[in-house]
Amino acid sequence: MANNSKGFLLAVDIDGTLLTHDHRLLPQVREAVRHARRHGIQLALVSARSVNAVRTVLNMLGDVDHAICFGGALTMSMEGGALLMRPAAKRSHLCPADVAKVLAFARKYDLALAAYSADVARVPTPDDRMRQEFSQTQEPFEFAAVSAQDPVFKFLAISHAANADDLDRLGADLSPDLSAVRSHRTYLEIGPQGVSKGRALTDLAVDLGLDLENAVAVGDSNNDASMLRAVGHPVAMGDATTEIRQLAKLITATAAEGGVARAIDHFAKALWRIPPSRAEQEVKAGWVS
Known part of the structure; x- marks a missing residue:
């Protein structure tokens, strides 16, 4: 056009x-x-x-x-x-292997994590950092397990304030098939590369x-x-x-x-x-x- x-x-x-x-x-x-x-x-x-x-x-x-x-x-x-x-x-969801990698990544670095599908955000581990985030954005979420097979558009990882300066280094630890961008001092947005x-x-x-x-x-x-x-x-x-x-x-x-x-x-x-x-x-x- x-x-x-x-x-x-x-x-x-x-x-x-x-x-x-x-x-x-x-x-x-x-x-x-x-x-x-x-x-x-x-x-x-x-x-x-x-x-x-x-x-x-x-x-x-x-x-x-x-x-x-x-x-x-x-x-x-x-x-x-x-x-x-x-x-x-063309690739709007994370593949199962990358979903599994992000879940392990969050556990390793003590990051609060939310996995977003089109209709709901799932938080695998209850955490006050996520409660505060969703109270501000007023969107539905649930504390529920996240499977590597779930259709995930993006992850939001939130660090403790004392560890915020480590987020860029932590993002580099992810797969080359993933994009990790800071949207806030303590927020790392993780999605498919591209x-x-x-x-x-x-x-x-x-x-x-x-x-x-x-x-x-x-x-x-x-x-x-x-x-x-x-x-x-x-x-x-x-x-x-x-x-x-x-x-x-x-x-x-x-x-x-x-x-x-x-x-x-x-x-x-x-x-x-x-x-x-x-x-x-x-x-x-x-x-x-």
Whole structure:
């Protein structure tokens, strides 16, 4: 399908980007996102969250055009008033041998672990770290055994704070068929190699006939890096990691300061040529040299 240079795609990470770090959606962010969609900008939420955890965000935000879940393993698109799911990668599940390897890996390094299927997250060993995670994301989970034969889109491993600096080294201990990316200081997202936010976003743009050189992507954590590399207009939140800030052409405010709303107002004028969502909004974000 030929690219349509007149179409625009806005890709937004959820936690620490669309939502504040205490999981609130600010009114000005909700209005800015809705304003962009009303003017024809296609919105894709791009997250490591599961399908159910993304749906809790939709309850706050309203409809979106697309949602990429599990860090790129599954894409949902709005069709006929409903979000329909489809795998976003040729290999979207972990193979049984890799599921077994991750389970052993978590036991070896005392990591809290959750295995995500399309409809539920399973936690093989009860742990307060996981209880806290799921209370924040408001998604269903169960304490249940995980089998190597289970269809797993991704694992979330959470370390103790004192061991957080070891996560990168621990991730390197996994199979070359696996991808391990930190989404938070103590969080390691584990999925099939080749599955990433950037890959899924690229495939989505091809399906839509949109040029990613005209796309905007906003993120704050290292698991957003592939997404920012994929687009022509990468944006970092004000408190983003060093890697994300270095990739960005625009650094906006923090999530608590409504950074996504400020970025949308910037591109409304600079790229999309649509009215600002709030008259005379002062955009404090600045281009990175």
